[in-house]
Amino acid sequence: MGARYTDYITQEIKQNLIECSVAAKLNHNYYATPQEPLIGDVGKVNYGESNYAVGPMTKTVYLSDTFGNRYKVSVEDLKHVKGHGWITHADAGKLDTHYDRDLGFHVEDTAEYKEWLAKSNAEWDKKFNSKKRNV
Numbered sequence: 001m002g003a004r005y006t007d008y009i010t011q012e013i014k015q016n017l018i019e020c021s022v023a024a025k026l027n028h029n030y031y032a033t034p035q036e037p038l039i040g041d042v043g044k045v046n047y048g049e050s051n052y053a054v055g056p057m058t059k060t061v062y063l064s065d066t067f068g069n070r071y072k073v074s075v076e077d078l079k080h081v082k083g084h085g086w087i088t089h090a091d092a093g094k095l096d097t098h099y100d101r102d103l104g105f106h107v108e109d110t111a112e113y114k115e116w117l118a119k120s121n122a123e124w125d126k127k128f129n130s131k132k133r134n135v
Contacts, residue, residue, distance in 0.1 A: 010045050010059035010075045017042045017063055017073070040064045055079075056089035080105040 019025065021039040026032075042063045049058040058076040065071070078086040081097055082105060097106040098113070 004055075004057045004077045006050075006057040006059045006075045006077055007045070007047075010061060010073075013073060013075065014042060014045055014061050017061065036066070038065050040066045040068075049074075082107045084108075 017039055021037050021042055024034045024037045026034070040063070043061060046060040046062070049060060050056070051058075056076045056079075058074060060075075061073045063071050063073065076088060079089055079092045080086050081092055081095060082100075082103065084091075084095070092106065096109040098109055099105070100107045
């Protein structure tokens, strides 16, 4: 697993949310910048949803607007699956995939792949078990 910057990105988002709670700073041509900031309270970064062993690395910031409505901002590293694009680990878990080292990303399992894998595992078991008996 390569470097994941979910913690840094979440801290950047939190810092900008805090700045926006002091003074509205929307710079957009479609929406008018409000006179008073709409962001009220910005909470701490929640690290509890991350799975540091196998992923996903998920960080969450909870905030509220000035009217008391609550919001959740979540940052999660995504997994690239051929034919599906960049998807969450939860969505990738619903698919039957394997990591293709040559391509550098995950690929959905096909019947041919499963057949090849079963054959390869059987050959490996045969070699390993025959060496084990000779020892």
